[in-house]
Amino acid sequence: MSSLPDCLRGAFLALTLATMPALADMAFELRFDRLSVAAVTLEDVRVEAARLGGGQARIRASRVHVAGHTFQQVQIDCADFSALAQRRCRGGVLRARGYGPWPVEFETSGRQRRVDARLQVARDLRIDVSGALGGTHPHLTLTAKSADLARLIALQPALPSPLKDYSPEGRVDVEVMLKDFGAERSPRAEARLQLADARFASADGLRAADGMSLAIAIDAQRTGEDWSGRAVVDWQAGELLWDGIYLQGGGTAMAGDFALAAREVEWRAGRLDLAGVGRLNLEASFTTVPAAMIRARLEGRAFDLAALNERFIAPLFAARGWPTFVLSGRADLVADFDTQGLAAAALRLTDGAVGDTVGRWSFDGVDAELPWQREAPTAPRAAIRSARFGQVPFGAFGLRASVGREHVSLEPVRIPVLDAGLRLNLLDFRKSDGRWRGDLSFDLEPVSMPELSEALGLPRMTGSLGASVPHVSWRDGVLALDGQMLIRVFDGYVAATGLRVIEPLGTTPRVLADLEMRYIDLEALTDTVRFGRVTGRLDGDVRGLELLGWRPVAFDAHIRSSAGDYPRVISQRAVQNITALGGPGAAAAIQRSFLGFFERFGYRRIGLSCVLRGDLCEMDGLARKGSGFVLIEGGGVPALNVVGYNRRVDWPELMARLARVTDAKPVVK
Structure with missing residues (x-):
């Protein structure tokens, strides 16, 4: 367990001092340079008690370190303090710089030093701690029932301020267990969080959630200075809007194994189940200082393109003002990332279909292998059963291309159209000065006007229609004809x-x-x-x-x-x-x-x-x-x-x- 809630750190301080051997039934004052117990270390500690068998007492520490966090000027005042057989603090008040005052009570007893503590952070937020500090298997359990989410987040200074700026609300049940802690041990931590009726919203309204129900389970064990374990997140219900993407909970879950080292975080055997879409497997590793990705790999099999487009792609494109498309079929995806970003990817489409949302064009029966590598050219290919531009149908054809980091070119191809063909002589895109530029050339073989007019739903025309386009350029979002385009029609x-x-x-x-x-x-x-x-x-x-x-x-x-x-x-x-x-x-x-x-x-x-x-x-x-x-x-x-x-x-x-x-x-x- 890499961190404990801030509100417990003062309580652990008191628990630590309460385990000191009883001295005598007399007033006393003790000072320690350093004390440690479980995951807590105290520096410059001072204990003042009227008597060890009951009475007022004050426990102070200049600094308290808990799992990498430091707190200043920690103090507990007890109305009834005892350090004898039953060690206790009743009617206590916990303070620290920037925290409290919070009512606190605790007691320890027996050879295993059983612990029972209560910390009242607010009227509607009580944290209970129970367990045993000694024995063969020392353990502590922290619980908080129906806690106010906003209040809990406010207690965590390590959380980034943007999270707090979203004004989160809701209730959460928390249970955290720390097992087998102590010197020469490999402690284990288990955390269970159940979020209910949660909501948040950004100031601009582009990111919001409502009615969220979320279950989070984390199991981890420390070996030396490193932690490893497994995390599971189950989104059970609720609505989420994130930059134009609207999602509903139910059937969406993420799970995986992790390893936490001093400067690196690794995610292994991860999976993300998207309801109605498919499963995405993922692995990744990151540095913590500075926070950066080292590598990552995503892999998805047999994704439902229609569901993926409806839930993710189309809303994302629409939110950014990009054109949206209609998609269907199945897709396999593999993508590898490194410190520079996307390094390689491969997309396989099976019986796919793509078209624009207003029906101006479409491709059907698409089987494609679309590889890409950042450092080397690849050769994508596709077989298309049929296509349509407007009301004009096109027959089956195949495409082969060469794709590099800064260029995409298509091999010449003849595409059947009615009783003729469209000859694509040149289609080439290249990146120059940070911008993509394209070049196009094609010829349309003479098409029967009777067939073309019927396809267009126009009155029957005679003759034929042909065209020759010597060169078209694409620059900064503009298609421009170089020279003259000639269309032969009506003799x-x-x-x-x-x-x-x-x-x-x-x-x-x-x-x-x-x-x-x-x-x-x-x-x-x-x-x-x-x-x-x-x-x-x-x-x-x-x-x-x-x-x-x-x-x-x-x-x-x-x-x-x-x-x-x-x-x-x-x-x-x-x-x-x-x-x-x-x-x-x-x-x-x-x-x-x-x-x-x-x-x-x-x-x-x-x-x-x-x-x-x-x-x-x-x-x-x-x-x-x-x-x-x-x-x-x-x-x-x-x-x-x-x-x-x-x-x-x-x-x-x-x-x-x-x-x-x-x-x-x-x-x-």
Whole structure:
């Protein structure tokens, strides 16, 4: 036992003096340079008694040492003191510098010097000591029933002040037994604590507990100057909030063997049972001066990832503002630590699954071996049965990587997607100047648009979609495209330049880019969105595109007919839908005129522009016409010009109108 409660130290002083041989029934004064008994040593001791057979007495010591703690100016005043056959102190008062006054009584008797002592620290806190100081097996037992936890902690000056700052409350039953103490012996100590209805809270409210029920058992034995033993902690009930992690007691217990030397503490064969999650085995050793870890090893087998994530990982990430994930499957974990921190780790996943909480992406059927070493590169690998990004499914694929202390790189891989494949040419992360930087390059093989549109829940599209991304960099939380990303769609292409995605995994990612569309087949496009048939080609430019949380908040867009010689025909339905975007009335005017007899019209040019700021779109067309602007310039017979008059359009309302005229919900991403 490395320490005894402070409130007992004065009592042990009195017990020590009470064991002195009786001298005579007379007043006397004694002085000793040093006295020792059990785990107590007294220095500069002075005893004054009116008579040894009963009467007043005062016992003083300049210093009292108990298990490494020193107390100054310890004093016991006894109203009725005896040092004869029955040694006793009745009506006593114990004081020390910073402690007391506390009522105390004790008595010893018999050849084995049986002890019975009572120390009243407070009205609701009484400590009893009983046992035998002599004989073959000397022993002492300390008990305190339903003691006030806050009062007990206040008695311990060795405890760190932050613990006291948490304002702990509750009741605790304490039983401490010291056995076989004395010279040339190996004493044993046993402690049992039962905490009931305990609670605490930090000033900021981020760490708190309520209704805690905790059982602690410690058995230890001293050999020479060292102690060794076993400790068991059983969290039986209650709630705990610690930096965003919320836990409930019941089924959570920790046990292990320990060894205490002068400057080192070792924890052996430790285990931590987490209810519903699994068991974590642990071993560790620490220095005491200064307090530091020497080594540690954690090992867990067949952890339930869903339960582990729900109880620990997700709350911890959320409390720190990190993105959270959905996890399931089983995991084995081994981690080794040294004086510099994590030295090596290995994680094995079996039939795992991971995805973000809003369903944007997921990986399923994951079997992986993920080793890591601080001083040497490792080669993690994984086999993934299926994946999903948005509504687009990906087939089975395998991943192989090289991981070092300051670099992570993935081998090139082809990932099946629908009837094509995504070729990942480069994925490399390196640490430079204390920051991680990444580089990415990939190509998307032409994907069937009918299959892709079906997967996305969009109207059926024709043709194919392909893309080439020569290089994307990751710097300080920003994904940036170097050069041009080319997407082939509707027999034309869309090129993106200056593309940047800021905090892509955050709650409100921000996207910046410029887009260039060239030679888009209008017939394929309008047939896809059921807009009404339009033949021809379309060019477009979108400058200063900005998305916040994947929704557009700013851009300067211009759409116009492509140059060249090709058929240019627009159906009446397409005309009606274009005019309907500007508000009710224009389409009805067409139907009331003689133009309502025609199903198709020729046109010379189409042009539309929108400057978006916030939720307001400033619209324009090919040219001004009166108070309006020309959207379609007619050509052929009959000639039809479509003019818009509403220049300021609410963007959400414009999207709602587009959804109505296409009989589909547009997805702006």
